[in-house]
Amino acid sequence: MTHRLPPQPGEWITRDAPLAFTFEGVACQGFAGDTVSSALLANGVRVLGRSFKYHRPRGVLSAANHDANVLLQTATDLNIRSDVSPVMAGESYRAVNTFGGVVRDKARAIEALSALLPVGFYYKTFHKPRRLFPVWERMIRKLSGLGRVAPGFPEARLPWRRLYCDCLVIGAGPSGLAASLRLAAAGARVVLADENARVGGSAAWTAGAGAWLAAAQATAQDSPTMTVLTGAFAAGLYSDLEVPLVSREGLTLVTPRRLLVTTGVIEQPAVFRNNDLPGVMLASAAQRLVARYGVAPFTRGVMLAGNPEACEAWVWLLERGLTLEALLLLPGFTPPPETLASLQARGVRMVRDVTALEALAQDGVLAGVRCEAGGREHRFVCDGLLMSTGWAPATQLLHQGGARFAHEAVIDQRIPTELPRGLYAAGRVNGVYDFEARRQDGEAAADEILASLGYSSAGTPRPARAGEAHSHSRPFFAHPRGRNFVDFDEDIQLHDLEVACREGFDNIELLKRFTTNGMGPSQGKHSNLNAARWLADYHGVGMDAVGSTTARPFYHPVPMGVLAGRRIRPQAHGALEPQHRAAGAVWMETGAWLRPRRYADSGPTGLAEYRAVREGVGMIDVSTLGKLEIFGRDAVRLLELAFTGRFASLKAGRSRYVLMCDQRGTVVDDGLAACLGEHHFYLTAGSGHVQATCRQLTQIAALYGLQVEVVDRTRQMTAINVAGPRARMLLQPHTPQGLDDVAFPFTQVRDTTLFGLPARMMRVGFVGETGFEVHVRYTDGPRLWQALLDAGAPLGLRPFGVETQRLLRLEKAHLIVGHDTDGVMHPFETPLAGLVALDKPQFQGKAALDLLQHQVTRRLIGFETSEGGSEALEECHLIIREGEICGRITSVARSPVLGKTIGLAVIECPAGQPLPEAMELRNGRGQLVRASLCAGAFYDPANTRQNEGAA
Amino acid sequence: MKIFDCPILGPRPASEFQCAGSALAGMQNDDLQSARHAVYFGDATAKVKREWWFHRASQLWFIVSRDTATDSVIEIALASAAGADHDA
Secondary structure: OOOOOOOOOOOOOOEEEEEEEEEEOEEEEEOOOOOOHHHHOOOOOOOOOOOOOOOEEEEOOOOOOOOOOOOEEOOOOOOOOOOOOOOOOOEEEEEOOOOOOOOOOOHHHHHHHHOOOOOHHHOOOOOOOHHHHHHHHHHHHHHHOOOOOOOOOOOOOOOOEEEEEEEEEEOOHHHHHHOOOOOHHHOOEEEEOOOOOOOHHHHHOOOOOOOHHHHHHHHHHHOOOEEEEOEEOOOOOOOHHHHEEEEEEEEEEEEEEEEEEEOOOOEOOOOEOOOOOOEEEEEEHHHHHHHOEEOOOOOOEEEOOOOOOHHHHHHHHHHHHOEEEEEEEEOOOOOHHHHHHHHOOOEEEEEEEEEEEEEEEEEEEEEEEEEEOOEEEEEEEEOEEEEEEEEEEOHHHHOOOOEEEEEEOOOOOOEEEOOOOEEOHHHHOOOOHHHHHHHHHHHHHHHHHHHHHOOOOOOOOOOOOOOOOOOOOOOOOOOOOEEEEEOOOOEEEEEHHHHHHOOOOOOOHHHHHHHHHOOOOOOOOOOHEEEEEEEHHHHOOHHHHHHOOOOOOOOOOHHHHHOOOOOOOEEOOOOHHHHHHHOOOEEEEEEEEEEEEEEEOOOOOOHHHHHHHHHHOOEEEOOEEEEEEOOOOOOHHHHHHHHHOOOOOOOOOEEEEEEEEEOOOEEEEEEEEEEEOEEEEEEEEEEOHHHHHHHHHHHHHHHHHOOOEEEOOOOOOOEEEEOOOOOHHHHHHOOOOOOOOOOOOOOOOEEEEEEEEEEEEEEEEOOOEEEEEEEHHHHHHHHHHHHHHHHHHOOOEOOOOOHHHHHHHHHHHOOOOOOOOOOOOOOHOOOOOHHHOOOOOOOHHHHHHHHHOOOOOOOEEEEEOOOOOOOOOOOOEEEEEOOOOEEEEEEEEEOOOOEEEEEEEEEEOOOOOOOOEEEEEEOOOEEEEEEEEEOOOOOOOOHHHHHOOOO | OEEEEEEEEEEEEEEEEEEEHHHHHHHHOHHHHHHHHHHOOOOOOEEEEEEEEOOOOOOOOEEEEEEOOOOOEEEEEEEEHHHHHHOO
């Protein structure tokens, strides 16, 4: 590691933690804390990647997450940003987008063809002759794209989390850090986010800032109200100031009350021939490499200077032992007098008013610089050419927040002039450049925020903005042989911009689309400003007239795994889950609930369960049923407003089947309403719909100002339905309540005890046998289940699952809302029309139902086939009449007791017309199956079994 | 995320709430004409709207005044308190 400097104050690497890795198969050494790029430079590797179009060698440009030409690939990951990604011990890295390695990339031959591939060539070529297009397509597909997806990549679903705070500060440079400290000191909850691994920003290479930075870091660490998120970039700014912060750990969605943007500025390259050679880099990139990683980016450097920062960087780098040969000044730029004196004292070789410039290559990397000034040619041998010519403010988030800007001629920078409520800016993005002034700007912004949040504030005034230009307005050098790149991501040269303008795409947005300038992975962070400056020059207008392209989210590419997040779905677990598991349940999901489909020992179709219910006794856990308890003077009124039926006549101890429609008249829920007293009802509702039903009831209560309370007891109660001819025989010995038809008739409800447990029992008939639904406290559920199992064993009791329950109810032709009904089915299309009391003055859906009773076009019917069970009919198979589709099956099953296939179906049949007695159903094999209409229940149509009970 | 500054619950994220439509329309139960009008001629202009909002966690109903032009919440009140003047 020959290119390492002596330890730097505050450096990010740990020198006593060396690590080994490979790049393109070559063994390299680095330190913990290194990025891949910094470690490679320390190993003397200079070609780190290849450019997208011409496959030119590229190296470090920014070392600030904008080096889009240095994307790496490992066995499991791709598009790794080498300039910021921490190097991993033992990892094998390769450059993407090469054919045969980064050094000997065969695709570099494309550059020789560049004259044939002018900007926008793909709009014009490959179209004729058409038959050749597949050839071109194959070739283009092979050449384009970056990296290769490894199909065996580990699935990394990263979590999302939310943060709420008083103020989110984005950018932990001098202004952001100062602002955060001020906010936190006042007691405000602050989140400070920075895309870098550590806070401090440019303070690390600002003369005299070291002591302040160390103190600020310590204070930030100790602050109880401040959260510092490093390695997290702000992907965008959304409504209500919501900012997604993306990091390796996942996504943090921050909703602050105030947002302070201290994102600073992004250093911009100059445009000259071969400005892309490895070795040509931004001055701030060299400073980052030195200050953070102790890496010497060059042995002999030359600096291209167009702003005061160039001189500061020169002095800073000299003090760290680097060798700089010459300072080349852009036309019209003169260092400030005091800096000039200090530079001259150091014996700097200076070339003023450089009029022509090119970098010289040897073996694909920088070997020297040639420039002209005052009619003379100068040549320098160097392996580092630093560009310090200008800055682009990182205004993307401010743009997305709706800020307005104007180009400030003095600073030669776009400055926010109008910020929406809650949004603040400070520091260099706000045009404040001096180190002291940036801290003051941050503190002043913090004081404004504190005052707006009602904290006491010192009212620090905003400092003056910079009084001089920090960017050169024309950092361009034309060259007859080109290769003066404006956009490094897409290999766009100065000449390409001219071509676009000649073709008429001379507006900033059109120029971008035609040339793809700014459309690469770094989204124009190095190229948009130069393109705009060049266009202003081309048209001879000001920067405000040129405008800028739109900065949409995301600010930086966001991995798909981060966007996907973890797929989290709530899952409800009933009290009896261990009992079901012990009984060998085969599970199914019904909404959020996991329910036993059937039990493993009952055969593949659950026939044993079915037989138990029809011939002996069975039990099913129906705890998922919605269970609402309604109390209050207006309980009856609430039920009458919410449901289609009448309740005034319902006496205590009785229950009634209820139907709920929405305002369009669609059937949305059904259940049982049991009257427990004059002002007291117990309501069961559909398993998946109870929350909506509860919401409806409480809304109606609020709307009409009803004196009523609705309590959702769904998860407080366990319910078991015990059904079958021997149900009474099983239960009677264990309850004081008489269970015969006189003491406890069908549809009635009793509060009593069962096996000594307080139990609410309802005589129900869903499955068509004598049935008792027993509701007990959630915690009593397992005891009841076990007691029933023990007492029922001699009677052949079997637990049965949802599949058996559905078959049993189908034999009774009971519909399931949401299964047999769809999103527009109203009661007049179903056998439930009799439950709608249209003569009630008011209830939910009445207006629609008044209308719909006359607009019946289809009906829910029952059908049965007489064939031997080979019909192969399934749900959603179609009803065919005269070759036309006229309906579909909603439920279908083979009835063991009837020995035929039965089902429910929706069939087109306008009101007034008789239902067809016979129909044809088309199964999955395309065969037509004859079926006949069946009115009422298929099994026990007189309901004697459930109403009176058999045994 | 939008924060509802609720007088009962304090500041809560909008994701805990659920909108249930205009508070002025009531249930549109008794009058077919007004029900049809609401469907086909509902007021969709951007302005201050009064709406039903349900808070899932607490099961409370609120009447919320919301300016759809500026996407800002102006007033939040318990529906039971605000309900009287909306009684259909």
